[in-house]
Amino acid sequence: xxxxxxxxxxxxxxxxxxxxxxxxxxxxxxxxxxxxxxxxxxxxxxxxxxxxxxxxxxxxxxxxxxxxxxxxxxxxxxxxxxxxxxxxxxxxxxxxxxxxxxxxxxxxxxxxxxxxxxxxxxxxxxxxxxxxxxxxxxxxxxxxxxxxxxxxxxxxxxxxxxxxxxxxxxxxxxxxxxxxxxxxxxxxxxxxxxxxxxxxxxxxxxxxxxxxxxxxxxxxxxxxxxxxxxxxxxxxxxxxxxxxxxxxxxxxxxxxxxxxxxxxxxxxxxxxxxxxxxxxxxxxxxxxxxxxxxxxxxxxxxxxxxxxxxxxxxxxxxxxxxxxxxxxxxxxxxxxxxxxxxxxxxxxxxxxxxxxxxxxxxxxxxxxxxxxxxxxxxxxxxxxxxxxxxxxxxxxxxxxxxxxxxxxxxxxxxxxxxxxxxxxxxxxxxxxxxxxxxxxxxxxxxxxxxxxxxxxxxxxxxxxxxxxxxxxxxxxxxxxxxxxxxxxxxxxxxxxxxxxxxxxxx
Numbered sequence: 001x002x003x004x005x006x007x008x009x010x011x012x013x014x015x016x017x018x019x020x021x022x023x024x025x026x027x028x029x030x031x032x033x034x035x036x037x038x039x040x041x042x043x044x045x046x047x048x049x050x051x052x053x054x055x056x057x058x059x060x061x062x063x064x065x066x067x068x069x070x071x072x073x074x075x076x077x078x079x080x081x082x083x084x085x086x087x088x089x090x091x092x093x094x095x096x097x098x099x100x101x102x103x104x105x106x107x108x109x110x111x112x113x114x115x116x117x118x119x120x121x122x123x124x125x126x127x128x129x130x131x132x133x134x135x136x137x138x139x140x141x142x143x144x145x146x147x148x149x150x151x152x153x154x155x156x157x158x159x160x161x162x163x164x165x166x167x168x169x170x171x172x173x174x175x176x177x178x179x180x181x182x183x184x185x186x187x188x189x190x191x192x193x194x195x196x197x198x199x200x201x202x203x204x205x206x207x208x209x210x211x212x213x214x215x216x217x218x219x220x221x222x223x224x225x226x227x228x229x230x231x232x233x234x235x236x237x238x239x240x241x242x243x244x245x246x247x248x249x250x251x252x253x254x255x256x257x258x259x260x261x262x263x264x265x266x267x268x269x270x271x272x273x274x275x276x277x278x279x280x281x282x283x284x285x286x287x288x289x290x291x292x293x294x295x296x297x298x299x300x301x302x303x304x305x306x307x308x309x310x311x312x313x314x315x316x317x318x319x320x321x322x323x324x325x326x327x328x329x330x331x332x333x334x335x336x337x338x339x340x341x342x343x344x345x346x347x348x349x350x351x352x353x354x355x356x357x358x359x360x361x362x363x364x365x366x367x368x369x370x371x372x373x374x375x376x377x378x379x380x381x382x383x384x385x386x387x388x389x390x391x392x393x394x395x396x397x398x399x400x401x402x403x404x405x406x407x408x409x410x411x412x413x414x415x416x417x418x419x420x421x422x423x424x425x426x427x428x429x430x431x432x433x434x435x436x437x438x439x440x441x442x443x444x445x446x447x448x449x450x451x452x453x454x455x456x457x458x459x460x461x462x463x464x465x466x467x468x469x470x471x472x473x474x475x476x477x478x479x480x481x482x483x484x485x486x487x488x489x490x491x492x493x494x495x496x497x498x499x500x501x502x503x504x505x506x
Contacts, residue, residue, distance in 0.1 A: 005037025006219045009063075009070070010044045010209070013055035016280035016289055017062045020224065020254045020263065023306045027251060028222045029068040030307070030329035037219070041073030042212060043084045046202050054283055056084075062277040065299055067322055080216040085208050092203035095211045095241070096164050096196055100144075104240035105196060106136075107144040107152055108165045114142070130192045133170035156199075164197040166206070166233065166240075174232050179220070179249035179331045186232050194233055206230065210237045218246050222331070225250045249331050252310045253338040263341050265289065273343040277302065296395035297346075301353035305346050309339040319352055351394045362386045365396045373400065375407045384489060388481040402480075406489060409498050410476025413506055417478045421468040422506050429459075429466055430473070430499050437499075443492050449484040473502035 009025040011017060032039040041063070043056055056074070063069055070076065074083045082088055099105035108131075115131075118140070122129040137145045143165070144152045156162065172188040196207040203211075213221060228250045238245035254263045257271060268275040268290070279291035292302045304320055312335075313320070313328045320328065354362075363383045370377065389402040436455045440448055456466050471483050474495065480486060487495050 004217070004219065005032055005035040006040065006217050007032045007037065007222055008040040008042050008213070008216065008218050010042040010212075010223075011059055012044045012047065012050070013052055013059065014047070014050040015052050015055055015282075016276045016278075017055075017059050018263075018265075019275055019277065019292075019306060022062060022066060022277050023254065023309055024222065024224055024251060025063060026066070026068055026303060026306055027311070027329070027331075027334070030326050031220065031222060031331065032071075033326045034329055038071045039068070040216060040218070041070035041083065042216070043074060044205065044208065045084055045086045046205065046208055048086065048202070052283075054281075058278065058280060065293055066277060066303055067299055068303070085203075085212065088208070088212070089201050089203070091215070092197065092208055092211055093201065096203065096207060099166070099196070099240055100164065102240065103167065105164050105166050107156070107162050108193075108195075109142040109147075109155055109160060109162050111161075131165065132168055132192045133189060136165075136167075136193060160199075162199045163195045165193040166196050166237065168193050168233070168236065174235060176231055176235055176248070178228075178231070179222075179247055180252075180334050181228075181250060181336055184231070188232070188236070191232055206233055206237065210234055210241075213246060214238070214241070214243050220247045220249065222249045222251065225252055249334070252335050254309050255338040255340045257341050257343060262338075267341075271343060273346070296397050297350050298353045298357070301350045302346075304353070305349040309341065310335050319349075319356075347394055354390055354393055354395075357390075359383045359387045359390070362390060362396065362399075366399050369396070369400060370407070377407065381489070388485055388489075405475045405480060406486070409494070409501060410474075412476060413472055413502065414477035417468070417472060418506055421464070421472060421478075423465070426465070426469045427503050429461075430469060430503050433466060433470065434496055434499055437492060437496055440492065443488060445482070445484040445488040448487050452484075469502070470499070472506070473499045 007028040009021075009028050011021050011025075029039045031037070041060070043059075045051055045056075060070075060074075072079055072083070074081075096105065100107070110131075115129075119129040131141065135141055136143060139146050145167075147155075168191045169188045174186050174188055176184045176186070178184055194206055195204050197203050212218075231248055231250070234248075235245055255261065256263050256267050258267075263275060265275050274290035274292050274295055276289050276291050277293065279294040280289045281287070282289075293299070300322065303322060304318075304325070307320065307325050307329075308318065311329065311333055314333060360383060363379060363386050366382060366386060367379070370382065385403050385406045386399065388406075389399060392402055393399055433452070433455065436451065437448075440451050442448075452466070452470075453463070456463055459466075467483065468478060471478055471480070474480075474483070474486055474490070490498075
């Protein structure tokens with residue numbers, strides 16, 4: 001591996017960052033860190049018609065929340081800045097001119113109407129119109145390959161609109177190597193002459209991308225497979241400039257959970273899961289899109305899930321810290337085929353990470369929820385509650401439903417459980433139990449369990465006749481952690497109060 005690995009994540013600021021984009025950023029980050037390299041953020045904002053004002057900051061915030069911050073980029077270690085393509089227009093203009101001078105590109109003055117005419121004419125004859133070697137010099141198309149130098153200058157100086165097209169070789173066999181997909185061969189005669197630069201001074205993605213990757217010394221281009229068809233042009237552009245091309249790796253798509261095709265926001269809206277890392281508000285429409293952060297996911301669970309959408313470690317291990325992902329990541333273990341997104345698997349990762357979080361950390365997340373509900377308890381008590389319930393939780397927001405009975409006596413009792421377990425004789429049994437509980441000095445979970453079970457055994461009745469009504473009295477339903485842990489935590493006075501309350505209200 002080269003000693004100076006430099007990779008880039010180059011999103012367009014046209015809206016919120018899709019999780020497919022976050023995964024591309026993640027794989028670039030993991031690859032860079034594994035090889036002690038540099039992870040770069042470049043904002044590809046040449047398409048000003050689709051530019052969204054708050055999108056760039058959203059991208060940066062999303063990377064930071066995901067714990068994959070960039071090393072170089074806008075306003076950060078700008079070694080090869082600027083890192084916004086809209087601020088590099090003069091650079092692209094210079095390199096477009098070099099291609100013209102060296103015979104690798106040409107001016108084209110065809111209007112949209114003229115090109116539409118050619119497309120329609122070809123379709124009527126059962127053909128497909130391609131602007132390339134086949135027709136670019138036959139005189140039907142208006143470009144500098146058929147016009148005189150004087151005519152070209154005259155048109156440009158008059159302000160006539162033009163584009164600069166790449167002059168694709170007519171008859172070459174192009175052999176390319178992709179780090180994921182292996183060898184790819186294509187005949188250049190099947191390619192069209194892509195537009196590289198427009199008379200408004202803005203480059204297309206193709207020119208800007210290649211120039212920036214070269215000037216920023218990018219060693220590996222790791223991007224989505226939607227750019228695979230552009231790889232031949234990009235390789236040819238490197239050849240045209242006389243530059244060494246970086247290594248390419250095209251990542252598989254993230255697929256819909258149901259059906260076929262690429263995962264979209266519509267899938268998330270339909271099936272009830274977010275497709276963006278952070279909540280996003282469209283400043284123009286006011287529409288709000290859900291985010292993984294706001295839905296309660298831990299950033300490390302989110303990243304662990306994303307890593308497995310297209311990559312596998314070759315072992316049975318599924319839970320990886322970010323440092324472990326860095327150590328294990330290898331482009332050779334990235335799949336060629338698409339990875340189907342699973343909302344259930346995403347929740348599974350979240351639940352696994354819930355168990356790895358310390359009780360203290362989770363307590364800090366739970367305390368604000370309790371404060372909102374008007375509950376004031378010392379941190380040590382809340383930490384014990386968290387310890388008792390977290391194995392049944394997926395999100396911190398689940399904590400209240402799982403633990404409200406630690407803080408408040410139940411106001412309602414599960415009707416089905418009550419009808420089944422609260423019998424005519426239950427009231428008298430509960431009254432006897434109150435007397436037993438009142439006499440207990442050591443109110444630890446272990447001792448209380450011992451005393452109450454001895455009481456039940458002495459009555460020569462089934463344990464369920466007492467234990468189920470007791471749980472209903474304390475919790476309001478037949479759920480919750482170990483019953484005697486609840487009793488120890490709420491204390492003797494509260495335990496007796498709740499049993500008396502149940503006797504009165506059931």
